[in-house]
Amino acid sequence: MRVRGDPLCHPDVMVNSSGTQVPGAPATTVLVVEDEPAIAQAVAHRFSAEGWRVEVAADGPSGVSAATRVQPDLVVLDVMLPGIDGLEVCRQIQAERPVPVLMLTARDDETDMLVGLGVGADDYMTKPFSMRELVARTKALLRRQERAARAAEIAVAAVPDPPLVIGDVTVDRAQRRVTRGDREVHLTPTEFDLLVALANSSRTVLTRERLLAEVWDWVDASGTRTVDSHVKALRRKLGADLIRTVHGVGYAFEPADEAGAGGS
Template identity: 45%
Template structure:
């Protein structure tokens, strides 16, 4: 089934270059020149992925992502300038799945988009098969086929990358995984993202679980990495 990507950038040249690359890769391509147009397009056409520039007039990409996450779980790939690491990290914390730094190769953008879509399994396929592969630890339950995380039966809405991080930690009970190991789990060996991206995802996961009273889902080992917590609902001081 043909996947649809929405390209959002106020630079028509960037839209044109990316549209060509995605079209060549077999995507149906839609474009928007600003944030307001992008939000309207997502509502009307429900793309499989949004490629979103951070720095745009009228409504920047961060605000677009914030509004999308209030009502939609469509995967988001940010386009970011080299000098705005704070914005990139904030974008991840708002729920973006990944980012590419400008100047970029159109092939890299398409490759990262494909990686997000492979991880997301957003297809209409039988998430219906839910109930097959379930990982449980304490009060935490992960439905790995339905891509659902639950705490005491209540769903916790995670992005694709967040879900994969929790699943990676749950798949290594008792082990501490370094940031490099977690990057490999998300993207494969040699994928160029920073440690801060992993840290931002972890903060986001903790916040979301904290909102439902879960404060012991992930433990930090300073200077080493992260591991799955006890998941019994009791925060461990200093963890």
């Protein structure tokens, strides 16, 4: 089912730096995969009011099919779905074509959130959620996608940045690859951006709010738990010894052979 609003009568629009539509390019398409009709319709109508094209799917298989068919710019995906669950839907979507995914979950369970991030989700929200916050986070993800596309275009003609080498960790920003020792570490786009932000300021403590602004382009402090979950996901993949927690403040990237005797 496609939900259209009046702003969608003008197809030549694009998202600007504030996340709203401006003339110049095809409208942003958002796929909402949600089996609760009231939530799906509320989200679809709110997104339509932003000028976005919205596609709605009510179960896992339909969500995968819709992602293939419409090639969305962003997916809002419930975890608990009929057919196949949201984690498997996210896995299949990302395997075919990487796309920003914001997951919705009814359970405020950190393990579930880490699993979601591990299969390629960029962000998550727990139900019940504020529609205003959902729109804000969605716009932030779209802005990140736009910035990444611009950066890729610039990088084609520019001299690539040299890899960051810190301890036994190498971060190749041009190829978006990470190795620790002789082992390549596969990161999601958000995990990679978070690692770059930390590595660019190696041994400097960055607050959660600063990381949220730099990586997610979102300044509401209520999202700092998203930062915590992504840091935990990074630790699982890279090793727990690389990122130091400064309680009540934030995080510092400190490889084991450079870190002091600080926190863990």
